[in-house]
Amino acid sequence: MHILLAEDDTETARFIAEGLIGLGHQVTHVATGPLALQAAIDTPFDVVILDRMLPGVNGLEVLRHLRAVPNRVPVLVLTALGGIADRVDGLDAGADDYLVKPFAFVELVARLNALARRAPGPDPTTRIEIGDITLDLLRRDVTRGGKPVHLQPREFALLEQLMRNAGRIVTRTMFLERVWGFHFDPQTNIVESHLSRLRAKLREGFSDDPIETIRGSGYRMRADA
Secondary structure: OOEEOOOOOOHHHHHHHHHHHOOOOEEEEEOOOOHHHHHHHHHHOEEEEOOOOOOOOOHHHHHHHHOOOOOOOOOEEEEOOOHHHHHHHHHHOOEEEEOOOOOOOHHHHHHHHHHHHHHOOOOOOOOEEEOOOEEOOOOEEEEEEEEEOOHHHHHHHHHHHHOOOOOEEEEEHHHHHHHOOOOOOOOOHHHHHHHHHHHHHHHOOOOOOOEEEHHHOEEEEOOOO
């Protein structure tokens, strides 16, 4: 894998880089936020290790700018901040995984391998239409009844999952895995809060909600939405 390592602590960066290179990976190291953002935009990395407390521009701001491009490279946020609110901030900014310092190198490697396996591949579908809702994957925009619906990156990803599975139930676990890249429950209401905002935006100016809550199971986009 070609890995971007954005870490300003010299010892930590050397420890990670030497270990990854020893496993046969290619590592590009940068030590500031602006350099991390530019490198991620300019080069097609397989995965990014992003320290949260970078000088110049902090890691979460780098991540928000990166997702807005949009750039879907898998990102592992590395930080000493391990509280629930901190993890939620990282997920909301667009992180695919979150590892708290100090960490075991073998766990870091396992998480990187998992992210690389889940990296999005080419998809021939670039436009999805369900009822009066249209989602354009190339332009990253959504319309309902011809009117633009302005979504944040995670809201867009949630809607994409619902529309790809129109008429079928999408569970909370499926959202966590496919939108946030997590195979565990972070014990937050991150899915519910994002879905609430998505539904409010889709309902604006319309009387019906195209997303159904299936109590005890998950959510479903009506096939005739």
